[in-house]
């Protein structure tokens with residue numbers, strides 16, 4: 001926790017003053033280029049991998065970068081997409097997976113998630129995609145995920 005606090009203080013004292021004009025402009029308005037949907041995994045940082053500046057990406061992050069069917073699901077994915085498209089006028093949507101994803105590995109291996117009921121429920125939103133994959137190929141999903 002000390003490292004996080006130290007980083008935040010560094011941002012406040014050094015980074016923010018150096019980029020004051022950018023943050024002042026963003027304080028009252030945003031005009032992101034794209035909606036970027038990615039996993040919550042700590043190793044994947046959307047702004048870093050796309051070399052984007054603050055204000056350029058509208059971001060959704062969740063376990064497995066899953067987009068449930070449109071509706072009032074608890075994760076708020078539909079609401080965030082709706083806001084990005086209708087309120088902000090975002091026209092580009094990127095869904096970005098990553099290698100060695102715990103969520104995708106759990107789906108591919110039919111992991112027993114009885115001890116994590118919320119995760120188990122969330123990953124069920126990927127059932128349609130998994131069923132589609134299995135209907136179009138005999139390549140095990142686990143093999144495909146390990147290649148990326």
Ligand SMILES: [Zn+2]
Nearest residue numbers: 039041101102
């Ligand atoms: Zn992941």
